[in-house]
Amino acid sequence: MNHQGRDVWCEACQTTHVARPCQSCKAEIFFALSHNGRRGPYDVAVVNVKGPTVGWRVEDGVARKQSGGQAHESHFATCPHANQWRRSRPPVQGGGS
Ligand SMILES: [Zn+2]
Numbered sequence: 001m002n003h004q005g006r007d008v009w010c011e012a013c014q015t016t017h018v019a020r021p022c023q024s025c026k027a028e029i030f031f032a033l034s035h036n037g038r039r040g041p042y043d044v045a046v047v048n049v050k051g052p053t054v055g056w057r058v059e060d061g062v063a064r065k066q067s068g069g070q071a072h073e074s075h076f077a078t079c080p081h082a083n084q085w086r087r088s089r090p091p092v093q094g095g096g097s
């Protein structure tokens, strides 16, 4: 498998994301762990989150829910081929505890 990505500095998160194309829609996404230890895809593009829209920012390596400001959207929400994501889950590595 070839999982090359490119490092993208993110102003919103103040950290670097490894951007790679979504295998379904080719949008640029990155993977991050959420607070419950699940790895999920997020849009590299940052949007201004407010109201009912939920956004995510990576802090200390963990994606945290944001209700305002500059944040990423979950790619599950924006991918036009999200159905395929559910069928073929990305492999989850490790999981010590
Ligand atoms: Zn970010």
Ligand SMILES: [Zn+2]
Residues within 6 Å of the ligand: 022, 023, 024, 025, 026, 027, 075, 078, 079, 080, 081
């Ligand atoms: Zn996609």
